[in-house]
Amino acid sequence: MRLTASIRYAAALATAALACSIAPRTAHAQTTYVVPSLSDFSGPFSTVMPSIGGGREAVINWWNAEVGAKQGIKLQMKAYDTRFETAQTASLWPGILAEKPLVGFALGGPDTAALQQRLPNDKVVMFSASASNGFAWRPNQWILSLRPTFVHEFVGFIDWYQKTKAEGKRPIKVALVTSESSPSYVDVAKGVTAFAKANPKVVELVEVVFAEAQPADLTLQMRRVTNSGAEVILAPASIQQAIAIKRALQALNKKVPVAFAMHNAPGFIAKPMGGIGSMEGDYETQGGALATDDDTEVKRFYDMLATKYGLKAPWNGITIGGIAQALLLVRAVEAGAKKYGPDKLTGELIHKTLLETTFTSASLFGYSSDIKYDISAPFPVQNPKVNIGVVKDGKLMPAVLGYSVPKMDLW
Template sequence: MILGSAANGFGWRPNQWVLATRPTFVHEVSGFIDWFQKTKTPGRPVKVAMFTTEASPTFADMGKGIIAYAKANPNVVTLVEMVYVEPQPADVTLQLRRVLNAGAEVVLVPSNIQQAVAVKRAMQTLGKNVPIVYSLQNSPAMLQKLLGSLSAMDGDYEVHAGVIATDEDTEAKKFYDMLVAKYGVKAPWHSITTIGINQTLVLVRAVEAAAKKNGGDKLTGEMLYNTLIETHFPAKDFFGFTGGGDIDFSVEAPFPIKDPRVNIGQVVGGKLTTVARGVPVPKLAKW
């Protein structure tokens, strides 16, 4: 099975059969932190807070991983607080006020749509403009109807090892437009659609490589698995849908770990823009 979702740290074990085309959420978020510190706060660690929940294994894993990353990289990041709240919090104004008063310069909310909306509304209630960082599944495009418009998120970011679904004339957007024009794709151009294209392209490349080696009429699931493990697929084969990184699975991890990269988007003037492409993700130890 091939997943377009980010991976989980608790799934970071050898000999897996479910392979994610993106590294873990922690890899993606740490890639953003590393980029932000280098570009916005050079010479000192950036102060961050993060909202997540312990009610979900995936979201609890994000918290555990970022705590470990911050502990291992004190020159890059100071974790003001890891804030655990309900999966669908009614109000987080008190928690947000606390971390902002403690000096948080970035607020990470890579979890779900409900938490992202709650943190944004709390930010509005407090009259503050500290940037919030979202992931792909709760990106600004996914939040705009709930918050009124993209303009409500001016200054906020999204980060992941996938396409930032902007209106910019990118290779990925051209490929999507071709699918619409020639093959009648009905899915709108937004982050969730890019996941589907991402994982489909990886599957197609695996089938191509396996068929070339074994013959198209002889393929088995095991052959496809071995092809995914043994073949290094360059980023250029995926039209930008892998965040600029190669796909290089191994038996050691169920996601690419040799050179994972992320794209970073930001809402500026009511429009989503790409502010950084192919940002290298720092090497992480298992948490």
């Protein structure tokens, strides 16, 4: 009886000792990092924020469950409404910084303008959901994009269109419609204008139209543009402006094709336009994946997120942008944790990891080509490429994938 009691006592001591040895490890087994998610719930991109935010959140949920749990890391996303305004982002930043983030999500130009000078000192890496900008094309940047600049994306389209439609024999006539409401939109005008001046045998820029981001009507401007013989119209600005361009062309009964960016792509604005059939012959040009109906790895990953991780955002370029942005963020955290330890990460170590690591297209499930950063630019600057889609027979189809952008100097 005493032996049995002793055995039980010894067993109890052993159990207690084991519990004590395990308890601290369990307490430290999972490290939580706050991930600020700069968002627009009340500004010009509030209509697309559910798609961007839904893509971000679904990827974070997937990674926490299937990767982070094994590494001992949990990422906690926290949204902040910047209204897509530089001043609002700047005013919110001290409170965001108080959460001690290492890495986070940005939207686009206003966030870059507000934070690019601060982040190297604050030691926080931010990933932009949009393409990069000329005003951000400086060394040692901490707000990074998977895509080249908007100018690269549209210049890539111009070069391809001139070689395809004019067989490279004459310059094509191009009009650009943009806005002064955002630094990014102004930057596109500067960059495309600089390319046109340097390459008169490739493109003749017939007009740059500056209009409101949410214009009531653009019929007068589109009549002027079409009368000038524009063969294609570039629409890099807001969703509302893209819709106004199309409606004006319909009112004028003009069939001039329009080239859109990822954030106002045909698949996204098709619904307010009455169906994608109204976009026949229009284009999408951008450095990310295209939301085609093809059975691709990109679409399969989206379907998995929708089935298992609550993704409700529709299949379009906006959702793809949110997913791509989040994939690069979690892969950067993952790579940093393997190098330095899951509980030892800092923003500086994440930044170092980004400069030392090639993130393959396979690891990003095809949502981007291979990503390799260097200190010279906030985007993959070596041989930038664009994917160009065209609406044909009521569907978005690839026109060309991985088209190399002509070499460009900073404008």
